[in-house]
Amino acid sequence: MFSLAMRSIRQRPGRFAATLLSAFLGATIIMMFNSLLDTAGADGVDDVSSESLSTAAMVVGGYGSLLVFFAVASTLTVAVRQRTTEIDLLRSTGATPAQITRMIVGEAAVVGLVGSLLAIVPGMLGGRILLDMFQDSGQVADDVDHAFGTIALMSGIDITLLASVGAAFLAVRRATRAREQRAPRRRLRTWGGYAALGLGAALCVTGFAMGDAGPEAMAPPAYGAILLSVGFAAFSPALLGGLLRLTGGLLTAFGGGSGYLTVHGLRQRAAQLSGVLMPMVLFVGISVATLYMQSVENDHIEAAGLTQSVDDKNLETLNFVVVGIIAVFACVMLINTLYAATSYRSREFGQQRLAGATPGQVLAGVGLEGLLLTLTGVFFGTLAAVAGVVPFTVARTDDVLPSAGYGIWLAVVGVAAAATMATALGTARRVLRTPAVETVALAA
Amino acid sequence: MFGRNGRRGTAAGAVDGGAPHEALRLVKVTKVYGTGGAEEAAVTALDGVTLSLPAGSFTAVMGPSGSGKSTLLQCAAGLDRPDSGVVMVDGAEMTGGSETELTKFRRERIGFVFQQYNLLPTLNVAQNTVLPLKLAGRRVDRARVREVLARVGLADRMRHRPDQLSGGQRQRVAIARALVAAPSVVFADEPTGALDTRSARDVLGLLQETVRVDGRTVVMVTHDPVAASYADSVLFLADGRLVGQLNAPTADAVAERMTHLGDMYEAEGPHRAPHHDPRNSAPMGV
Numbered sequence: 001m002f003s004l005a006m007r008s009i010r011q012r013p014g015r016f017a018a019t020l021l022s023a024f025l026g027a028t029i030i031m032m033f034n035s036l037l038d039t040a041g042a043d044g045v046d047d048v049s050s051e052s053l054s055t056a057a058m059v060v061g062g063y064g065s066l067l068v069f070f071a072v073a074s075t076l077t078v079a080v081r082q083r084t085t086e087i088d089l090l091r092s093t094g095a096t097p098a099q100i101t102r103m104i105v106g107e108a109a110v111v112g113l114v115g116s117l118l119a120i121v122p123g124m125l126g127g128r129i130l131l132d133m134f135q136d137s138g139q140v141a142d143d144v145d146h147a148f149g150t151i152a153l154m155s156g157i158d159i160t161l162l163a164s165v166g167a168a169f170l171a172v173r174r175a176t177r178a179r180e181q182r183a184p185r186r187r188l189r190t191w192g193g194y195a196a197l198g199l200g201a202a203l204c205v206t207g208f209a210m211g212d213a214g215p216e217a218m219a220p221p222a223y224g225a226i227l228l229s230v231g232f233a234a235f236s237p238a239l240l241g242g243l244l245r246l247t248g249g250l251l252t253a254f255g256g257g258s259g260y261l262t263v264h265g266l267r268q269r270a271a272q273l274s275g276v277l278m279p280m281v282l283f284v285g286i287s288v289a290t291l292y293m294q295s296v297e298n299d300h301i302e303a304a305g306l307t308q309s310v311d312d313k314n315l316e317t318l319n320f321v322v323v324g325i326i327a328v329f330a331c332v333m334l335i336n337t338l339y340a341a342t343s344y345r346s347r348e349f350g351q352q353r354l355a356g357a358t359p360g361q362v363l364a365g366v367g368l369e370g371l372l373l374t375l376t377g378v379f380f381g382t383l384a385a386v387a388g389v390v391p392f393t394v395a396r397t398d399d400v401l402p403s404a405g406y407g408i409w410l411a412v413v414g415v416a417a418a419a420t421m422a423t424a425l426g427t428a429r430r431v432l433r434t435p436a437v438e439t440v441a442l443a444a
Numbered sequence: 445m446f447g448r449n450g451r452r453g454t455a456a457g458a459v460d461g462g463a464p465h466e467a468l469r470l471v472k473v474t475k476v477y478g479t480g481g482a483e484e485a486a487v488t489a490l491d492g493v494t495l496s497l498p499a500g501s502f503t504a505v506m507g508p509s510g511s512g513k514s515t516l517l518q519c520a521a522g523l524d525r526p527d528s529g530v531v532m533v534d535g536a537e538m539t540g541g542s543e544t545e546l547t548k549f550r551r552e553r554i555g556f557v558f559q560q561y562n563l564l565p566t567l568n569v570a571q572n573t574v575l576p577l578k579l580a581g582r583r584v585d586r587a588r589v590r591e592v593l594a595r596v597g598l599a600d601r602m603r604h605r606p607d608q609l610s611g612g613q614r615q616r617v618a619i620a621r622a623l624v625a626a627p628s629v630v631f632a633d634e635p636t637g638a639l640d641t642r643s644a645r646d647v648l649g650l651l652q653e654t655v656r657v658d659g660r661t662v663v664m665v666t667h668d669p670v671a672a673s674y675a676d677s678v679l680f681l682a683d684g685r686l687v688g689q690l691n692a693p694t695a696d697a698v699a700e701r702m703t704h705l706g707d708m709y710e711a712e713g714p715h716r717a718p719h720h721d722p723r724n725s726a727p728m729g730v
Contacts, residue, residue, distance in 0.1 A: 257579035268566035351562045354523070355621065356551045356576040358544040437523045440562055 006110065016111050018340040022075040022333055023115025023160050026068035029329055031116075031123025031148075031156035032130060033061030038149035039131060045144050052139040053131075059219045060322045063226050065159050067282055067326060070230050071333040072112075072160060073167035074278040078337050080104055080171035081272060082344045087175050097176040101169065108168030109161060116157040123156060124148045133321065193234030200227030200387070207391030218293050218392065222286075225388030229285035232380035233278040237270040240277075240376050244270070251368065258364035261352060266369055276338050277377050280416055283330035284381025287412045289388040290323040295404040296389070300396040331415065335423045342366070342427040349431055350439030359432045363425060370424040374417045381416075382409070465499040466535065467629050467661035468520060473529030475515050475684075489515040490526065491684035499534075499628065502655040502662045504672035504693070506702060507681035513665040514633055516681060520663065521554050521631040522546045534628040551580045555622030557651075559634035561614040563606040563621070569593065570602040573620045580625065589624060596620045596650055612643025619650050623660075630654065632664040636671050648674040669698035680705055 033056070039045070040053035083104070090100050127146055134140040203224030207217070244267055251259040266273070294316060349362050357365075393402050431439075475490040489512040497503055507513045518524035520531055522538050525546075531538040533553045539545065550556075563572045573593060574584045593599050596616035606614055615635060622630050632651060636644035652674050654660045664675065672678045673695040680688035682705055690701055 256581055257575075260575070260578045264571055265564075265566045348564070351564050352579075353543075353547065354556060354558070354562050355564065355572075356547060356579040356625075358547045358579075360544055361579060435524065437518055440558070440560065 006106075016079075016107070018336050019075055019079050019108070019111045019164070020115050020118075022072050022336055023112045023164055024118050025329055025332060026072045026163070027116035027119035027156040027160040028122045028126060029325060030061070030065050030068055030159050031119055031152045032126035032325075033057050033064050034155045035123065035127030035146065035148045035152035036061065036130060036134075037151045038147040039127070039144060041149075041151070042145070042147045046141055049140040049144050052134060053144075056130075056134070056322075059222075060326075063219075063223050063286075064326055065155065066223070066226055066230075067286065067330065069159055069163045070233075071279050071282065071330060072163040074233075074275045075333060075337050075340070076108055076164050076167035077171045078272075078275040078341050080108075080168055080175060081275070082340070084175055087172070091176070100176050101172050104172040105165055105168050108164040112161045112164035113157070115164075116160045119156060119160075120148075120153070123152065127152065133317075137317070189234050193231045196227045196231030196234065198231075200224045200229075200231055200384070203227065204387045204391050207388065208395055217395070218290075218297070221388035221392045222289055222293065225285050225289040225384045226282065228384035228387050229281045229381060230278070232384055233274055233281045236274050236277040236281065236376055236380060239380070240266065240270045240273060240372065243372060243376060247372075255364075255368060256361075257357060258361045258368060261357065261361070261365040262368040262372070265348075265365070266372065272341075273373060276334070276341055276373060277380070279330050279333040279337055280373070280377030280420065281381045281384065283327060283334055284378055284412055284416050285384035285388075286330060287323065287327045287415075288382060288385035288409055290319065291408045291412070292385070292389045292402045292404060293392050294319050294323075295408070296393050296396050296402045299403055303397065331419055334416070335419055338420065338423045339427050342424055343431055345428075346431045346434060346439040349428065350434075350436040353432075353436035354440065362432060363428055366424050366428040367421065370421045373424075374413075374420045377420075378413050378416060382413075466496055467499040467501070467533070468495075468497040468663065469530075469532040470495050470516075470520060471530040471532075473516075473519055473526045473531060475512075475519055475524065475526050488684050490519065492529070493681075493684070493686055495679065495686060497661060497663065499661050500655060500659045501677070502652060502675045503664070504675035504678045504698075505663065505665045505681055506667065506669075506672055506678055506698065508702075508705065509667075511681045512684040513681050515684075517631050517633050517663065517665045521556055521629075522550045523556070551576060551625065553628050555625065555627040555630040557615070557618050557622050557630065557632040557635045559637040561606070561611075561618045563614055563617055565606055568603050568605050569598055569609070569617050572606070572617055573624055576621060576625045582625070592620045592624050593617075595623075595653075597646075610643070611639050612646055615639060615643070615647050616650065619647065619654075623654060623658075627660070629661045629663060632662065634666055635664060636666065636668060644668075644671065669695040669702065672698045 036053045036057040040050040040057070045053075087100055087104075090103075091097075095103075124146075127148060131140065131144070131146045135142050135144070201224065203220045205224075207221035207224065244263060248263045248267075251263050253259075255262065298316065352362050352365070353359070389402060390400060393399055471494050472492045473490055473494070474488070474492050476486050476488050478486040491512075493512075493516060505513050505516060515524065519526045520533075522531070522533075533549075536549070536553065538549055564575065567575065570589060570593070574589055577584050590599060590602075593602060596619055598613060598616055598620065601609065601613065606617070609617065615638075619635075630651070635647055635651070639647060648671055651662050651664065655662050655676075662675075664671070666672050673693050675693065676691070678690040678693045678698055678701075679686055680690070680701060687705065688701060690697060
């Protein structure tokens with residue numbers, strides 16, 4: 001079965017591009033931040049430099065790794081779900097569920113490993129750039145040399161592999177069991193969702209207690225916001241269903257044929273869309289949370305009657321860069337997953353066209369779907385971010401909400417909406433170029 | 445008049461062309477796959493096919509694999525664009541415009557039944573059936589939908605989804621969907637290809653009924669002589685050309701003709717094959 005896995009990778013490298021890209025980017029980010037731990041642990045590094053580096057690596061590298069884990073896992077889940085036809089074919093030719101599992105998991109392991117190996121050099125370069133920034137901000141002594149050692153390497157490979165193999169295993173188990181027992185089991189997802197929500201809420205609450213701590217005080221609420229995002233993403237199909245119940249009548253009444261397609265299509269596929277919602281919720285949650293926390297921190301310094309020192313400014317810049325990297329990563333994952341999920345739907349689009357839908361109607365349907373996805377993702381992401389920002393704001397200032405206004409939120413939502421719509425519509429347009437008859441014949 | 449070239453000429457011909465109830469006409473329809481460059485050979489799937497089918501007829505199109513039957517059906521139904529030639533449905537010429545124009549043209553005039561049903565898995569039976577109306581922005585008459593579904597024997601399965609139905613039931617949903625918009629021509633591409641004999645008989649009976657009772661025109665591609673015997677006449681296709689016709693076919697006669705299709709064709713050679721079967725005077729299907 002492993003040789004079959006290797007062959008299927010070699011025959012269709014394109015199919016693994018999305019998975020490989022996510023593994024590569026994820027591993028790069030983990031290695032980049034965790035190389036700071038290697039650097040901090042090297043001989044001859046003074047205590048102050050070592051502490052700055054470790055704090056940054058723990059705080060940012062920690063939640064970065066968490067984010068990478070879930071993003072890679074969601075891409076893998078989407079990728080495996082698309083292969084139900086192939087899995088059914090293998091079953092009908094006599095493969096046992098265990099063999100199929102070994103094949104899919106084997107593929108995921110190979111792709112994850114290749115992705116993390118490719119990430120080593122970019123991770124080294126990125127780590128060096130990060131160190132330079134710390135040195136420029138004066139937090140780390142100039143004579144500290146960048147080190148890329150076992151911590152960076154092992155954490156990068158381990159987390160990426162664990163995420164891809166774990167997600168592939170769970171997804172393929174669902175796919176191979178689908179036939180035996182009609183109702184797919186969602187216990188793990190439900191419990192995982194509750195656990196993430198509980199832990200996230202607990203972390204957010206600890207934010208209330210961290211009044212005068214240093215910049216690290218941002219860490220628990222930031223972690224909390226991420227965990228809440230993950231937990232919400234697990235339950236997002238239910239909310240999407242609720243949203244459809246509320247707006248379904250309206251959409252079918254005013255959306256014409258496209259509205260009809262969207263409403264009835266989404267109702268059935270709501271569960272599958274959580275793979276797309278995960279990166280979107282994470283993107284909105286992490287960006288909004290960190291950007292507002294930083295603005296609160298700035299207000300706090302100002303309120304204390306201090307002017308922002310050079311160090312504070314540098315810290316702010318560093319924070320923005322770090323959040324920028326992670327936000328860009330979540331955004332790329334969103335595009336990546338949505339692209340994979342949309343290009344897989346060529347058969348469905350073909351059937352819609354054969355039933356009399358014009359390409360314009362199919363596109364409008366995809367657009368409506370993107371809109372509903374964005375609404376759901378933004379709602380949950382904002383909820384998670386607010387849960388993290390409010391405790392931090394209360395701890396730092398006398399207010400409950402940051403004074404920064406809606407500008408940041410609008411900008412983040414704008415980026416999420418633009419990425420979602422552009423990817424969904426762009427991919428669908430490309431898919432629609434294949435004649436309808438061919439798209440349904442391919443899988444027949 | 446059927447040999448006339450050019451779109452203007454044939455369009456005018458349809459008006460005064462004597463066949464007032466002509467449901468489908470193809471004039472010199474040609475379709476070539478592949479670029480025909482030095483490396484890959486171009487495959488001529490349709491080689492100047494001309495035919496005319498009266499309204500209220502049930503026609504089967506037969507031929508060996510690769511004879512161009514499915515291409516013929518797809519070009520006639522507006523699912524594929526011929527390289528040259530004219531396709532007219534119900535007196536209106538199908539112009540080689542955008543897919544949107546073709547789709548709108550199809551909605552008004554054409555229903556389609558596929559071998560693989562092509563029902564949307566996310567919609568239930570009733571929703572699949574009304575989909576063409578919804579997409580065309582037409583009013584959905586619930587009584588009419590119920591009537592069409594009762595006609596195909598699925599009135600009690602309206603809330604079932606396709607994966608809860610047997611192959612025969614799915615194909616009957618597909619027929620209901622093809623009929624709901626009251627098209628003038630229904631095309632069926634191997635509609636019984638994936639069905640057991642009993643389901644196949646039901647499906648063929650339904651197609652026959654739409655012709656006899658509703659006066660619709662049905663064109664069906666098949667490779668099964670028994671299926672073809674349900675039609676009023678059978679057209680034989682080989683290497684992209686019409687090579688014969690059989691009226692009031694029996695399964696045995698069709699099988700017999702199919703068996704010798706190759707012989708006759710080989711004897712005459714691919715380039716000398718006549719446009720029509722010499723036994724038939726002018727255009728096929730009239």
